[in-house]
Amino acid sequence: MLAATFAETLQVVEELKKVDVSGVEPTFQVTGLENVMREDVVDVDRMFSQDEALTNATASHNGYFVVPQIINQD
Amino acid sequence: MLNTLTLKQALDKLARNECNLAEIYADTQKQVEATTDLNIYLTMNEGAVTEAQSQAGQPLGGLPVAVKDNFSTKGIRTTASSTVLDTFVPQYDATVTKRIKLAGGVVLGKTNMDAWAHGSSTETSQYGRTLNPRNPEHLPGGSSGGSAAAVAADTCIIAIGSETAGSIRQPSAWCGTVGLKPTYGRVSRYGVVAMASSTDSPGPIGKTVEDTAILLNHIAGQDPYDGTTSPRSVEDFTLALNQDIKGMKIGMIYFDKPELSPLKAIYEKELKVLEELGAHVEFAQARDPRQSIGVYTVVQRAEVSSNLGRYDGIRYGNDRSFFGEEAKRRIMLGTFTLSKGYSDQYYMLAQKVRTLFLQDFARLFEKYDVLVAPTAPGYAKKIGASDGSAMFGELEDMLLEPSSIAGLPGINVPVFRDGKTNLYLGLDIIAPMWQESKMIQVADAFEKNTNWNPWRNGAQK
Numbered sequence: 304m305l306a307a308t309f310a311e312t313l314q315v316v317e318e319l320k321k322v323d324v325s326g327v328e329p330t331f332q333v334t335g336l337e338n339v340m341r342e343d344v345v346d347v348d349r350m351f352s353q354d355e356a357l358t359n360a361t362a363s364h365n366g367y368f369v370v371p372q373i374i375n376q377d
Numbered sequence: 378m379l380n381t382l383t384l385k386q387a388l389d390k391l392a393r394n395e396c397n398l399a400e401i402y403a404d405t406q407k408q409v410e411a412t413t414d415l416n417i418y419l420t421m422n423e424g425a426v427t428e429a430q431s432q433a434g435q436p437l438g439g440l441p442v443a444v445k446d447n448f449s450t451k452g453i454r455t456t457a458s459s460t461v462l463d464t465f466v467p468q469y470d471a472t473v474t475k476r477i478k479l480a481g482g483v484v485l486g487k488t489n490m491d492a493w494a495h496g497s498s499t500e501t502s503q504y505g506r507t508l509n510p511r512n513p514e515h516l517p518g519g520s521s522g523g524s525a526a527a528v529a530a531d532t533c534i535i536a537i538g539s540e541t542a543g544s545i546r547q548p549s550a551w552c553g554t555v556g557l558k559p560t561y562g563r564v565s566r567y568g569v570v571a572m573a574s575s576t577d578s579p580g581p582i583g584k585t586v587e588d589t590a591i592l593l594n595h596i597a598g599q600d601p602y603d604g605t606t607s608p609r610s611v612e613d614f615t616l617a618l619n620q621d622i623k624g625m626k627i628g629m630i631y632f633d634k635p636e637l638s639p640l641k642a643i644y645e646k647e648l649k650v651l652e653e654l655g656a657h658v659e660f661a662q663a664r665d666p667r668q669s670i671g672v673y674t675v676v677q678r679a680e681v682s683s684n685l686g687r688y689d690g691i692r693y694g695n696d697r698s699f700f701g702e703e704a705k706r707r708i709m710l711g712t713f714t715l716s717k718g719y720s721d722q723y724y725m726l727a728q729k730v731r732t733l734f735l736q737d738f739a740r741l742f743e744k745y746d747v748l749v750a751p752t753a754p755g756y757a758k759k760i761g762a763s764d765g766s767a768m769f770g771e772l773e774d775m776l777l778e779p780s781s782i783a784g785l786p787g788i789n790v791p792v793f794r795d796g797k798t799n800l801y802l803g804l805d806i807i808a809p810m811w812q813e814s815k816m817i818q819v820a821d822a823f824e825k826n827t828n829w830n831p832w833r834n835g836a837q838k
Contacts, residue, residue, distance in 0.1 A: 308706055308767035309713075312674060315768060316714075316723060319671040322730050329728030330735055332575050332605070333784030333810070334562040339604035349602070355468045359693030368691050
């Protein structure tokens with residue numbers, strides 16, 4: 304099922320290969336902005352307390368996120 | 378039935394004490410309950426009425442706003458219509474949500490959408506599809522289908538959606554609402570569940586052009602939390618309302634496509650009013666939009682494969698086994714097009730063709746103030762239409778992808794209603810970057826000089 308739909312999608316994408324792009328530069332973004340910086344100051348509006356940060360965690364322990372074991376798992 | 382008021386009408390009535398917020402919320406609540414079969418809202422804000430009272434007198438008057446479920450809302454569940462985020466309750470507001478609240482708007486509830494905004498039907502939602510309020514045998518479009526349906530069904534005063542390539546304008550066309558997609562970088566993406574970061578654009582879906590201009594005023598402008606927002610100052614978009622369009626040059630594009638020939642006569646007839654108002658309207662040749670499907674498909678999948686990498690189910694939400702089929706398909710395709718050996722063949726090539734679309738629009742805007750086109754290739758499709766078609770959305774959004782990948786603003790206004798099916802066609806008005814005012818000016822003139830807007834007195838029912 305997935306394989307068939309990949310083929311369907313890639314077929315549409317293949318159409319691009321018919322386009323002459325010699326000498327054309329790619330466009331990755333349209334705003335023209337570069338290296339946007341902000342002041343290096345603490346923004347209290349964007350700070351979570353440890354308790355807040357953990358409110359959505361599936362599992363936590365002593366204030367840490369608990370990560371499922373993925374190695375040496377028999 | 379105060380829930381049928383436009384934003385402007387509601388603000389005026391509140392200012393003149395002709396009604397109060399409690400009455401508006403009571404009528405809105407009744408309508409929400411009467412339309413639960415349409416599956417518009419995923420989560421309601423239980424505190425809406427209380428919040429509204431404290432917002433009375435503010436610019437947005439404490440009025441109820443329906444918000445697409447990919448905008449973070451502090452304390453209100455936010456799922457992006459995916460069960461991966463079934464339990465996610467954000468600890469913070471998206472900038473758009475925050476600005477709506479600061480202006481005195483109230484989040485009424487969170488609207489259904491295609492899961493992760495992947496789609497143009499709401500049929501990829503893991504919470505079931507939304508039905509089109511104009512005709513429930515049909516789809517509302519998407520991905521902001523819930524927000525467009527919320528407006529069309531009068532279950533809110535105005536709504537917020539987001540568009541990556543069509544997701545505000547196409548559901549607005551299918552539901553007979555006004556949908557405004559701003560210039561990329563005009564409205565902050567901070568706190569919006571990311572889809573394709575280089576084209577994601579939040580924007581209003583409302584009952585009239587005026588309503589969308591009012592809401593855009595409150596959400597637009599630079600945000601220090603989103604480095605792609607523009608530092609340029611934001612004009613008052615309502616100044617573009619009620620202006621003469623005499624002498625404006627308008628190019629009609631995409632009408633030469635064979636698939637649009639059944640609609641061509643309808644649009645030609647309806648667009649005559651623009652000429653009667655003194656604008657110069659003519660057919661114009663634009664680059665074949667079909668090529669934009671490939672560009673958008675590659676760019677969108679590539680950015681999705683990167684953006685969805687954060688959903689590991691550790692800090693919030695469920696793990697990756699909860700992803701639906703469409704999300705899996707897009708992540709895999711995106712990873713493939715970015716992989717070594719293929720990135721030049723697909724990703725770089727797509728970004729170069731994207732440049733050709735930018736150049737084509739630059740050429741057209743040397744001659745025209747705005748461009749107009751059908752928003753979608755036809756009326757709202759029947760429920761089930763997207764089943765089994767991996768490219769459903771891309772084909773339905775074909776006419777919106779060129780302007781989306783170029784970052785241009787566009788607005789959908791109802792242009793015709795089929796008397797038999799009660800379904801609408803939409804007109805897309807596209808302006809150069811940062812010139813939303815021009816398209817608002819033309820859209821407002823069109824709306825006020827025709828009777829297709831469903832909320833106008835004397836609307837053609």
